Amino acid sequence: MKILITSFFTLVVTLGFAQEASEKKFSFDGSIDAYYRTNLTAPNDDNQIAPSTSFAETAGFSLGMANIIANYEKGKIGAVADLVFGPRGEAASSTIINQMYAYYNISENTTLTFGKFNTFLGYEVIAPAGNFNYSTSYLFSNGPFSHTGLKADFTLSDDFSLMLGVFNQTDVTEFNPDGSYAVGAQLGYADQYLNLLYDDAGLGFEVDYTGGFDASDEFFIGINAAYADNDGEGFYGAALYPQYSLSETFTLGLRGEFFQTQSEFVEDDLNVFAVTLTGSYTIEDDLIIKPELRLDSGSEDIFIDTDLAPTESLAAFLVAAIYKFN
Template sequence: MKKTVLLLSSLFAGFGAFAQDSTSTTPGKFTFSGYMDTYYLGNFNNPKSQSNLGLNGSGVGNARAFDQKAGQFGIGLIQAKATYTADKVDAVMDLTFGTFADLGNYGNNVGLLGTPGSTALAIKQAYIVFKATPKLSFTAGQFGTHIGYEVIDAPVNYNYSLSNLFNNGPFYHIGLKAQYAFSDRAYLMLGVVNNVDNLVDNNKKKGLIGQFFFSPVSGWNVYLNGIISNEASQDVTGVKADDASYSLFDLTTTYQITSKFYLGLNAATGSQKGDYQGVGGPSTSKSWGGVAVYTNYAFTDKFGLGLRYETFDNKNGARALTDAAGNGASVNSITITGNITAADGHVLLKPELRLDSYSANKFEKNDGSLTKSQTTLGMAAIFKF
C-alpha cells in the first residue's frame, strides 16, 4: 500500500508541474481513422459445432481468442478512432463494435447498474495524455495493455489469428501511468491501475504496471513489461484480498534485420493464487508461461509471408486454456499467414493456415470423437482508413 501511495504522489506531483505550464503554441490536430474486417475459416476436423474453440470441462472451448467460427463467414471488429494532438495534450477516443469487441472488452459487459449490454462495452480506449515536458508525460483513462507482442487490431498484427499468449491476457487497463524518455532510444513507464481487464475495481487494492524500453541499435527494439495486482473479489465470504495475487512478466523484442526480413520474439511467465476475481481457487500459487517466435519476409511492397511458432504451458490450470476434460494443458501452434495489399493500401487480404496441437484431447470431429489437434485454413479481408 505504501508503494502505491508513493507512486501516486509522484504522479500527481508531475501533474502539478504540467498545470503550471499548460500553454500551447500551435493549434491542435484532429484525425479520424478506423477499420473493419471479415473472415472465413475452414476446419479440417469438420466439427459439428462449427467452432474452432474445442472443448473444455464445461463444454465451452478456449483454443482461439477471436476467430472462433469454423466453416462459416464471420464479422470481426469495426473500429472508429478519433485522436486529438497538440503541444501539451493528446486525447484518444477509440470505439469498437462487433463480436471481437465484445470478447476483447469482456470485463465491461456489465454496467454499473448491474445490467448486461452496457455502452461501456464499445470503449476500447479512452484516455488523455498530458505532456508535462518533452521527456515526461502522463496518461489517464482506459488504455490497451503494454503486455505482449500482439494487439487487438487486425491491421497491426501480421497474423490474423491471435496467439495463446494474447488470448490469456491482459487486454486493457484503467488507471494512470507516467512515462519518462531518457533518450530517443530508452524510456521508462510506471503506472497504477484498478486491476486486470475489468471496468470497475473489484477490491480496494490497486495494480502496479511497468515497462522499460530500449533500442540497442537501429531497428532493434526491446520491451521489458510487468504487472502486479491483487485480484481478489472483495465480497467473497472468508477470502481476504491479501490472499489473491496476479503477476505477469513479459519480454517483447523485434528486429528489422533488412528492409524485407523481420524477426520478433515474445516470452512471458505469470502466476496467480487464491480467489482470482471471484472465481475461487487454492491458496497455492499456480503459474503459466509461453514463448512465441515471429518472422516475416516482404517479397514485394504488396505481398509478404509470415510464420509464427508458439508454445504455451498451462498444465497447472492457472488460466482458461484447458483440454477437453477441463484439466490444464499445453499447446504448440504454427501459423503461416500471407499479407496482400490492395486498393492503394486500404485493403489487406490475409490467407492463413494454422495448426494447434494440445497435450491431450481437445477438439471434436464430425463423428463426435476427440483429437489432440486441429488445422484451419481461411482468409481475412480488412478495410482500413
C-alpha cells in the same frame, strides 16, 4: 521608425508562437474487418470447434469488428476516444469503449496518460490492423487486454524508455469494485521491451518480453515470451514471428508458439504447440487480404476430428479482409 519596425516584428513573432502553441489537431482513423473460417480436420456446425484463443473462432463467413479512433490535440494536451463494434470488440471489451484517455505532454521526454488504454504487455493487440496474423496467440489470449488508471512514460535517451503505472484490477476497466490496484512497469531499449505487471486481486504476477529485429531489409523476426503466476495457477510460453517481404505488396509470415499452463492442483498440465502461416496482400495501401493456415497440437485430446472422436490436433484455414482508413 526603427523602434516601430522592431516592435512590429516582435509582435508578429509573438503572435506566431501563440498561434502555434494553441494549434488544434484532430485526426480520425480506424479499421473494419471480416473473415471466412473453416476447419479442415473437424466439423463446421453449430458446435464450434476452434483453438481456445481469442477471436476468429466461428466457422463460415463472420464479422470481426469496426474500430473508430478519434484523437484531438491542442498544445501539450490531448484525448483519444477508441470505439469498437462487432463480435471481436465485444469479446475484448465489456462496452464499445476500447480506449478512452487524456494525456499531458509535460515535456519532450515525459507524458502522463489517464483513463482506459490497451495493455502494454505482449506482441499482439486487439485491433487486427495492428497484427500480422489474423488469429491470435495463446499468450495474447491469456494475458491482459486493457487497463484503467494512470501511467507515466519517460524517454530516457535515444534508445531507452520507461513506463510506470497504477491501474484497477486487470481488465476491470469501468470502475474499481473492491479498492484493489495493480502496478506495472515497462523498460524499453532499442525496440525491445521488458514488461512487468503485479495484480494481487486479479491476474497475479506476469513478466513479459516483447521485441524483434531486422535480419535483413526483407526479413524480420518478432519475439514474445511470458511467465504468469497467480497463487500456483498460471502459464508460460514463447512465440516467434518470422516475416519475409516477397514484394512491396505481399509478405509471408509464420507464428510458432509453445504455450504451457501450470497449476498446483493438476498432475499433468496442458501444453499446446501452434503454427500459423499467414500471407498479407495489400491493395492500394488500405485493403489487406490475409489467407491463413493454422495447426494446433495439444498434449491432450482437446479437439475432435471429423468422426467426432477426441484428438490432440486441429487444422483450420481462414481468409480475412481488413480495411484501414484515416
